[in-house]
Amino acid sequence: MLSAVTKMEGLFHVHSTYSSDGKLSLEELREECLNRNLKFMVVTDHAEDFTPGKIKKYVNHCREISDEDFWAIPGLEYVIDKEHQVHLLVVNLEGLPFEKGPEAILYAVREGKGSPLAVVAHLSRCDYFIPPDYEQTIDGIEVWNAAYNSRYLPDHKAIDLFIKLKKKNPRLVGFGGLDLHDRTGFRGLRICLKDACRNPNDLLDQLKGGKFIIYGSYFRISSIPRLGSFPLFLLMLGRKIVSRADSCRWRLVSWRRALFSSIFNSDL
Ligand SMILES: [Zn+2]
Ligand SMILES: [Zn+2]
Known part of the structure; x- marks a missing residue:
């Protein structure tokens, strides 16, 4: 039984050994997070590394390492545009046909099934390009990625893009992702929820609603950045x-x- 937790901090965009380039197991990630007083992590392993059976194992494994102290939320990272290297994080696989494999999940997301959290990652890598058919359907973009931008400051170009896109897609939220693959990836960037949180579904609702602040070691930014x-x-x-x-x-x-x-x- 998961209990209510107040003022939660956690990580967004983390890779485990379920990714071919991930160096830390889910258990090791959990331990590293707890050592840093982080209460949740959103794991987004690379979709191309999964078979249907492996996704089922991954989702169950995330459930197994979740308890009253810590929540592991499973997601997948897709390459949705190879030419521009646009990567989409799909979080919350519940309600999606994950037993049919990664492609079926992405198809269901495009069809508006389930209640996934869809976030375009590291905009600097794709030169701030988002395929037009995704502009209205995504829930957020990473305005700060500690691996591709800086651990110290968010990405001004991604924030500028966020402000423009928000006019077309009012539910858009800005995220701060680590893109962590090993122990050097703990770069201080984290998500801090504004309200108490009762369970992982509540956490997902709060992430979708932008009810959090993105904290770096020396700088913080709203999930709805409105910088002039x-x-x-x-x-x-x-x-x-x-x-x-x-x-x-x-x-x-x-x-x-x-x-x-x-x-x-x-x-x-
Ligand atoms: Zn990526
Ligand atoms: Zn990644």
């Missing part, structure tokens, strides 16, 4: 500074490594 052109410009500047500082840091690290290795070799 000047704040967006400041964000763009901030991201340039952070990216410059990051590349300087990496240069320093590699110089230090080279220095240590030359000292070590000369000692030999």
